[in-house]
Amino acid sequence: MKQIKDILGKKSGKTKNIHTSRHALAEEMAGYFNEPKDYRKYLGVCHQHPEEELRRLFSEIKQEEKRNPKISPVKLFFFKLKQIEKIHGKRKNENISERRKSA
Incomplete structure (x- = not known):
């Protein structure tokens, strides 16, 4: 008789707390920038x-x-993010703020 662990196989190495596309994006960014411990910052x-x-x-x-590998992608990301915030103001996600008001 086979054991349950043999039937289910091994666990994947991915994070199991990925619930939404935002969580997936945060994990993708943290992995791409080689900062997996800073997942919460990107979230x-x-x-x-x-x-x-x-x-x-x-x-x-x-x-x-790809065009200029000497530039730090993390620094460039946060620089461009601050530029967007200066132009548009700091914009909160509408869905999150609506959920907090109703709770």
């Missing part, structure tokens, strides 16, 4: 800004790193 950024804007910015950073 906070994901909760403070619209997801589409962060995905666009993240793809720009990836392309820029």
